[in-house]
Amino acid sequence: MKKSDTVATYISGFPPKVQRLLRKVRGVVRKAVPDAEEGISYRIPSYKQGGIVAYFAAFKSHIGLFPPTRDPKLKKLAARYAGPKGNLKFPYDEPIPYGLITKLVKAQLKANQSKLAARRKPKRS
DSSP states (O other), rough: OOSSSHHHHHHHHHHHHHHHHHHHHHHHHHHSSTTTTEEETTEEEEESSSSEEEEEEESEEEEESSSOOOOOHHHHHHHEEEEEEEEEETTTSSOHHHHHHHHHHHHEEEEEHHHHHHHHHHHOO
């Protein structure tokens, strides 16, 4: 895979079936976090808002979603897709759980916002 400058060029480097899935994942992420900054980081699509909200990438047999969730309820929902490092793997031969992706991305944004808010709070003496 050659280096991509934009998410659109990243997606265009894959076969049509994979492109359709990647476009849908991109749309789901953008809808879930419309103010996130879209770009390429680590040679894959990235979304940042108060920190990393999501990365996704196409692989030989699946679409990967990063970073792993820390929310216990979502971790349980996503358990069947968990890879060895907690990142999620959505196989091409199964329906992609777009609703779960939405929940994961929104939860990561909320976690980022909580971290930022905690940093801004003045320390009590």
